[in-house]
Amino acid sequence: MQKEQTQYLNTRLAQLDDNERKKLFKRAALLRKIEQSRNRRRPDEESMRSRPLDEFVFKLLKDEDQEPRMGECAGQGLVTWLGPKTCRVDAGHSVVECHLSKRVSVAIGDTVDYSPSGEGFAVCRVKPRLTVLSRPDVGNGNLERVIAANIDVVVVVVSVVAPPLHPKIIDRYMIAIQRGGAKMILAVNKCDLLDEFTKISELDKLAPYRGIVHACFCSTADGSGIGDLENLLAGQTCAFVGHSGVGKSSLINAIAPSLNQLVGEVSAGYGRGTHTTTSSTLHKLPGGTRLIDTPGVRSFGLWDIDAATLPWYFPEFEEFSSECKFRNCTHSHEPSCAVKSASLKGSLSHHRYETYLRILTSLE
Ligand SMILES: Nc1nc2c(ncn2[C@@H]2O[C@H](COP(=O)(O)OP(=O)(O)OP(=O)(O)O)[C@@H](O)[C@H]2O)c(=O)[nH]1
Ligand SMILES: [Mg+2]
Ligand SMILES: [Zn+2]
Known part of the structure; x- marks a missing residue:
């Protein structure tokens, strides 16, 4: 297939x-x-x-x-909000509250058909998805949990200083985003908090991603970079993801102030977010841009990635891997591995190579 x-x-x-x-x-x-x-x-x-x-x-x-089920189907629309056993479907002319049975699994951004059910409506079918951002279900790792469907762009939000920059999650999102078919933008938020010392230590952590991800440096506090981000996202369906407290909801508010998304505190002791956003919402802006706010995550697992295909998701390895002695080289233990030697020589980021090895081990 x-x-x-x-x-x-x-x-x-x-x-x-x-x-x-x-x-x-x-x-x-x-x-x-x-x-x-x-x-x-x-x-x-x-x-x-x-x-x-x-x-x-x-x-x-x-x-x-x-299979045509026209008699049954009452309408079609876009899923803009998900709650327990229910979702909101934007059908253009109106927003319909629909019941979710166990039979259907719906994600924010899905196009669904709904039909009359009891007093109200229920989702009866989910249209095939063009792109997804998925992770394994937290309760059952064998089940796919779709964080957002039919997205053009995933904006991976990280912050500097509070919370400090955690680059590990960037690598994992990069893999999942490529796997699901969307584009990625890295939004480095809270740049207003950088002073001459933290500027060096925080931004150095991003060196391995230079040239492989599109980064946008911004601050919702002083407004810098917001216009650039807005232009990059114009007309597209975009999901904002990342750790709690990095400023996902704040960025959405900065781009579209009328939305007035709830924004939370960062706890003083741990410098972590307080999980303010608890369910995903899709906002339609004039001009066709759609912004999806998602709840902050603690970690991000990988869905449906195996050891053999893992190197595909490290595009910067490609330049070297054709020189490996073995065609099916896993770039871990093999002799004459050009990827490994590039990382030793420094022509390939050592951090990215180490990340690759760590994820490879976790998949084997
Ligand atoms: N200094 C500074 N603080 C910011 C900036 N952006 C957001 N904040 C603050 O960071 C805190 C968390 O912001 P949120 O927008 O709620 O973060 P979030 O990523 O949506 O968090 P969750 O919904 O918990 O996942 C709030 O106190 C914001 O005021 C920024 O650019 N600079
Ligand atoms: Mg939020
Ligand atoms: Zn190799």
């Missing part, structure tokens, strides 16, 4: 519960059996090869998505 097909398959499977998944695979196995018995009657080489089960599952899901 092609990469897009696998991606679609994974997304759709994550929307089902265990029982539905079991039933689906049973139906797929039955379909395959039918095809195999049909092929046995015409044993040319091509048709003898049995197709993988995933292809049948993919076909079943695709058919289900295309």
